Amino acid sequence: MAIYDTFKTRTAQALPKLTSAEIKRIQRFGALVHFKDGERLFEAGLTYFGMYVVLKGGICISRYDGLGNTSIITEHGPGEFAGEISQLAGAPTLVNGHAIGEVEALLLSVESLRALIVAEAELGERIVRAFILRRVEQIESKDGGLVLVATPGHPRMHALQGWLSSNGLPHRVLDPRGDEQARALCEHYQPQPGDWPLAVCPNGDVKKNPSVVDLGRCLGTLPELSPDDIWDVIVVGAGPAGLATAVYAASEGLSVLVLETRAYGGQAAASARIENYLGFPTGISGGALAGRAFVQSQKFGVKMAIPAPAGRLLCDTYPLQVEMCGSLTHLQGRSIVLSCGARYRRPSLANLKQFEGKGVYYWASPLEAGLCSSEEVILVGGGNSAGQAAVYLSAHAAKVHILIRKDSLASTMSSYLIERIEATPNIELHVESEIIALEGSDEEGLQQVRVRDNRGMLEKDYDICRVFLFIGADPNTGWLGDCGVQVDDKGFILTGYDVPGAPAARAALETSVPGVFAIGDVRANSTKRVAAAVGEGAAVVSQIHAFLARPR
Known part of the structure; x- marks a missing residue:
């Protein structure tokens, strides 16, 4: 039985x-x-539930992927409970669970689990912490979850792995040239050049060149959304501001839907350290x-849809409507919060797009850091x-070469970061x-x-194959x-007294x-800081309440 560092060092939690x-x-x-x-309680990629509390017997929790690989993670005995973040988020489980002996248990639905966590604060804190650590263990193990199959360096892989990592989703990559299962999968599906990479979902479904x-x-991050539902608040964008709105609005009893194009956290999630x-x-x-804000939003019942880019905002009827990008689906909201942030600015270089994800990056996560080990970067x-x-x-x-157009960093960067850069010998x-x-x-x-x-x-020419663009x-x-x-x-949204008339x-x-x-x-005259964004996300909720209370 493989037990990873998280379970070794933080078993009690x-x-x-x-x-x-x-x-x-x-x-x-x-x-x-x-x-x-021996009876199956839940199956990876298929079963939705909240939590099982074991009263008698036991539940064997095993890792599982769509290729049929399985390994035991742990066994829950009387007094222990089964579940992790997938259950709190209302997504299908990523593991299998089988009965050990005659099992008697309490089954909580997703809604009941959330009600328990809110009503029993101290107990809820222990449950949520355990769920988070169990997801960390799944990511560390690299054995379960989604499987990507492609040869190293395939141009689509960086984008897919980046999306999975940014959303905290366990996955692993197999090379068909050296892995027997991957080779057998390719022999069965006979992928053509345009079919790579292959993705094997936890339920066994195989996707060719998936988006x-x-x-x-x-994986359940993009649930089916009904056009008949009317939400109290639709939040467009899950950066710090949007997540703050979602948490505060949902905690005050409003129904909240969050639409996010790429990953929760927005541009702030790409920050290596906020000090x-x-x-x-x-x-x-x-x-x-x-990640903490995302879990907090799930605790209060926020519906999160990722990736779900908004295509149009329609205001000629009430409730207001958001039309989804590439779809005719219209989602209805009594109020809309625009926290859609900004798009990464791109310099005017003729062949820039050719190298995006293949040497040019707009954030620096562990995935990108691993690519530039012992290399010089710009x-x-x-x-x-x-x-x-x-x-x-x-x-x-x-070595890290920093390029700026100005003559110093003084007017654009905090002094503590300037001092740290000056003290770092390989910058x-x-x-x-x-x-x-x-x-x-x-x-x-x-x-x-x-x-x-x-x-x-x-x-001057530099033989450098990794460039990171942070130009606003x-x-x-x-x-x-x-x-x-x-x-x-400049395209920023006017609010309050800044709106003419x-x-x-x-x-x-x-x-x-x-x-x-x-x-x-995205708001004109806003302070571009995480703390300010969170403050606005919290402050807007009282204004939403006031709007919803107005007679129609």
């Missing part, structure tokens, strides 16, 4: 045992169920902060996110410099970068034209369209 008094408190939330020895939408469907966020004196990574940008990424990459790369700052050309091929990816020093107009972002507001939401000359009763975060609010980076 990952595999807690409930007291008889605690089980008694849970009884009112669950239903008594019985299983015979992230395909992966979201098979000036209140309450975290030693700092916290953007991914960790986003990072473009002078903001805080660029500084955090440079320091993070310096622990992996042989070199190139002022008044920019990339003017990228060279490489479709097969090999990026191979060479030409940099110009604008002070003397000198050009443009507001993601192009999809709002059909609704008439007013924006400023705004009535005195207009709320500070309400746009030119009643019932449509804007928060975070």
